[in-house]
Amino acid sequence: xxxxxxxxxxxxxxxxxxxxxxxxxxxxxxxxxxxxxxxxxxxxxxxxxxxxxxxxxxxxxxxxxxxxxxxxxxxxxxxxxxxxxxxxxxxxxxxxxxxxxxxxxxxxxxxxxxxxxxxxxxxxxxxxxxxxxxxxxxxxxxxxxxxxxxxxxxxxxxxxxxxxxxxxxxxxxxxxxxxxxxxxxxxxxxxxxxxxxxxxxxxxxxxxxxxxxxxxxxxxxxxxxxxxxxxxxxxxxxxxxxxxxxxxxxxxxxxxxxxxxxxxxxxxxxxxxxxxxxxxxxxxxxxxxxxxxxxxxxxxxxxxxxxxxxxxxxxxxxxxxxxxxxxx
Numbered sequence: 001x002x003x004x005x006x007x008x009x010x011x012x013x014x015x016x017x018x019x020x021x022x023x024x025x026x027x028x029x030x031x032x033x034x035x036x037x038x039x040x041x042x043x044x045x046x047x048x049x050x051x052x053x054x055x056x057x058x059x060x061x062x063x064x065x066x067x068x069x070x071x072x073x074x075x076x077x078x079x080x081x082x083x084x085x086x087x088x089x090x091x092x093x094x095x096x097x098x099x100x101x102x103x104x105x106x107x108x109x110x111x112x113x114x115x116x117x118x119x120x121x122x123x124x125x126x127x128x129x130x131x132x133x134x135x136x137x138x139x140x141x142x143x144x145x146x147x148x149x150x151x152x153x154x155x156x157x158x159x160x161x162x163x164x165x166x167x168x169x170x171x172x173x174x175x176x177x178x179x180x181x182x183x184x185x186x187x188x189x190x191x192x193x194x195x196x197x198x199x200x201x202x203x204x205x206x207x208x209x210x211x212x213x214x215x216x217x218x219x220x221x222x223x224x225x226x227x228x229x230x231x232x233x234x235x236x237x238x239x240x241x242x243x244x245x246x247x248x249x250x251x252x253x254x255x256x257x258x259x260x261x262x263x264x265x266x267x268x269x270x271x272x273x274x275x276x277x278x279x280x281x282x283x284x285x286x287x288x289x290x291x292x293x294x295x296x297x298x299x300x301x302x303x304x305x306x307x308x309x310x311x312x313x314x315x316x317x318x319x320x321x322x323x324x325x326x327x328x
Contacts, residue, residue, distance in 0.1 A: 002064050004038040010054040011036075024053060044176055048083055062177040081174040082167050089179045089257050092165050093186065096253035099158050104246035106154035111238040113147040115231050116140050122227030137297070168256045172265045175257060187254040197247035204240030208233045281316065285309040 001009075011021050011032075018032040025032070025046065034040040042050065051058045117140025123129045124136040131139070167173070175183075211229040219225045255261040285305065293302040 002038065003041065003061055004036050006061055007032075007050065008036040010050075010056065014054070025049060044085065048176060058174070058177055082171050084168070084173050084175045084179060084257065086176065086178045086182060089175065089183060092168065092257070093183075093253055095161070095165065096250055099161070100246045100249040102154050103158055103249060104242045106151040106158075107245050108238045108242045109147045109151040109154075111234055111241055113144040113151075114140075115234050116143045118227060118234075119231050122224055126224045126227075128224060169263065170268055172268065173257075173259065180258065183254055183257045187251075187258070190250060190254070194247045194251045197243040201240040201243035201247070204236050204243070208236035208240070281309075 011018070016024070018029050018036070022029045022032045027046070031040070031042075035042055047058055047061055051061060054061075117137070120129065120131065120136040120140045121133075124131050124133055129136070211232045212226070215225045215229040252262070256263045259265060261267075289302060289305045292298075292305070296302070
């Protein structure tokens with residue numbers, strides 16, 4: 001059944017004349033007549049309005065192979081779906097592709113920030129450079145704070161620019177005709193890049209510990225080689241994180257529009273319930289990291305907080321969900 005036949009059938013089912021439907025649609029009766037005789041096709045805005053008016057999905061109206069009416073399904077009785085046009089989807093994907101490298105760079109800067117401090121501290125202690133302990137620490141701390149400040153600036157500006165698209169992450173959506181096909185095509189095109197970058201990133205993170213293991217086994221304690229190894233570890237992890245974060249953000253943008261993976265309607269509902277846990281948890285971790293680092297001045301050791309906190313977060317999140325389910 002084609003669009004023209006569906007419009008006529010739904011109009012008659014509701015007991016409306018062409019004049020009455022034209023009044024509801026704010027168009028002329030001639031426009032309705034042309035739609036029903038397949039002489040013209042309503043634009044996407046009017047397709048959406050017809051969908052709302054008749055209580056059927058846009059897919060039912062636009063896809064000839066769907067014969068049975070598809071009523072619009074809501075996540076819950078009091079919530080309407082946010083519609084996403086192909087222009088909105090394209091704009092969102094372009095923005096994600098632009099912002100992904102910047103966010104990945106911010107993560108990389110955070111991981112690299114203590115490297116110079118550790119390097120200068122170790123070099124000064126071993127007598128490799130002609131700086132005092134305070135000078136080495138001062139230069140290292142200055143660079144650390146500059147890099148972290150730059151990263152925070154990136155995260156803040158990105159968060160501000162992301163506000164128009166927040167609904168894609170938090171609310172159930174309905175994509176208009178053509179959006180899903182476009183997104184799936186771009187997702188399939190990006191999949192080899194995503195797989196390659198994710199694989200390389202994970203391999204770099206895993207292999208990053210090898211230099212440290214080698215120096216622990218073959219080099220005597222207190223050697224400057226161990227400082228080199230720790231610095232190299234952070235450099236390799238930062239490169240791996242850059243690749244993982246960049247590709248995952250772009251991949252996640254496709255999942256958001258398709259409501260797949262971490263962005264299904266069920267996952268969005270879970271996020272609304274437990275989102276406060278992530279914010280509170282990472283604020284406490286950051287405060288603990290800074291307090292431990294400034295009090296002990298052992299920046300070459302306190303970085304371990306982040307991988308440990310990352311692993312622990314998954315366990316805490318799942319425990320919180322299990323307790324909520326148990327308590328009903």
